[in-house]
Amino acid sequence: MTATDTPPLPPALQDLLPADLRPACTYLKSKRGDRLFTLRKKPQRMFYVASGEVVLQRVGVQGDSLVLQRVRQGFVAEASLQSAHYHCDAVVTSPADLIAIPIEPLRQALVTDPAFAMRWIAMLNQELKRLRLQCERLSLRGVADRLLHLIETEGERGRLPLRAGLKSVAAELGVSHEALYRTVAELEKQQVLQRAEGELRIL
Template identity: 40%
Template sequence: MFVFIIGLGYKKTYDSDHMELYIPQTLKELLPDALLSQCKAHPFAKGEYLFHLGKAPEYMFFIVSGEAVLSRSNSHGEATILQRCKGGFLSEASLLTDVYHCDAIATHAGTAITLPIQSFRSSLKDEQFSSKWIKLLSREIMRLRTQSERLGLKDIKSKLIHLIETDGKRGTLVLESDYKSLASELGITHEALYRALSKMEAEGLIEKQKNSLRLVNKLFRAQDC
């Protein structure tokens, strides 16, 4: 049995195991009531696998807090980060597949919401929900295209400027994880990232803080005035 209490930006519920669950407004507006009633809280620790490559999908995962990545290793055992998720769906591509095509690993402890994948598939017969889901996927495609464009840039300096300009606000990017995670997101080693950041600081291009990067070129100085 579920009890729903409407709050500011969240729907507060208690599942059958009496585990408190907070549903973000975005998810509350997306899902039909039948799916909302099947939401479960799934707390995870750093290093925990949410799902494994080759396993049959059982749930859709929505990251509420913490961070998880989709990772796949090559024949030499080197891991490639396919997606880094700090909030939102982690497993959209698995909705209509027979097996997961990558691993989902928590890089920071947090909580996910799980939804039975069969119920999710069935709910897509609802035209209103289906339309909302298509819009969500369209936004994700746009985000991935921007990420692909960034990864295609030749040097680290260009990648960093592109990241700050596209993901930041007014020339400042607030980091939601550490610099090692940022390096993985850019497809470089953390040593190479630190060298590039030091050089850009010395050239007066950026200001590096513990949790943020700020462009300090003339364009953003003018905007900040």
Template identity: 40%
Template sequence: MDADLIALLPPARERRLARGEALFRAGDPALGLVVVRSGALELVRTSREGRRSVLHRAAPGDTFAEASLFEPRHHCDAVAAAPSVVAVHPAAELRRAASTDPALAWRVAAHLAARLVAERARAERLALPHAADRLLDALHALPAEEGGARRLGGTWKALASELGLTHEATYRALARLERAGLLRREGRGVVHLGVRARA
């Protein structure tokens, strides 16, 4: 979320979380719009069989729990993947502010639309049948730094979970992509991508 929009939002309540600490659990009353200030949070859903799925990993500057602006309760868990600080903009206060300021309402709507586009792209990525294709697509989606490097912002294991892969499958895919000359790893969580024709 851009700083200009954050400045227009009602005051936030700051929460500090230790690694592994939950901000909320499925079924808890909805908090509102959450902005990650530092660290990382994972939105997690656990199936009846105990399978844990990472629905979204939020890094600094990201928002999550947007649906809680309109829902009474959360539908998944939000757990800190690292020591984190988040800002919680209470749903009722944000709805009240948006109802009196149409410009704010439109800015929030535009942000939610952008998040929807990002989630659609993620769904398309998860539909790719091969681990290497999912991984390469996710890496291409990362912003390129000066010199072309792309930085994960987390661990390979966390990315694997977000892609619906085991970390073993992810490391095998990385090795295949390196052998094919499509990427080069540099340091921890930094890659340079080769040229590939994109559809």
């Protein structure tokens, strides 16, 4: 995990954070296996994942590894804002670009800057919305149902851009990539779906 020079903040953060907090952010490039924090440590920084993947995990009652969150884009463990210490480990599972925001200044800014607090709340609301959709999606039984639900909720008027290939979509849907490929093929044959120019479209 190495700090780099300061490339520009991602737009999402640029628009969210108040001006005086932005210079306090630091950039990190991390590689597979790095740990952003570990159990019981005191939160010092809030991490934002710009690319790659970070997993939150802890050991279960039976000593097994338990995944709590998988972040590919967005904040890691927002709740660390109020926690005295972490309840899990954060492990980098795919080389990631990260932005770290110092916690205490962040908390101060939220208390003293109502407009920022409202933006922060709006951000959390969006995140909640997304997660609720994902829960509903994952509780659908068929692969086709999940895929269509994804396109209808994450897509734009029935069109979903495929940034990272169907395989990563399969992971997001919680199905094997084979099943997804077959389902897409089947839906295309049924004229329900069309795959072209890096996007899926409902007909």
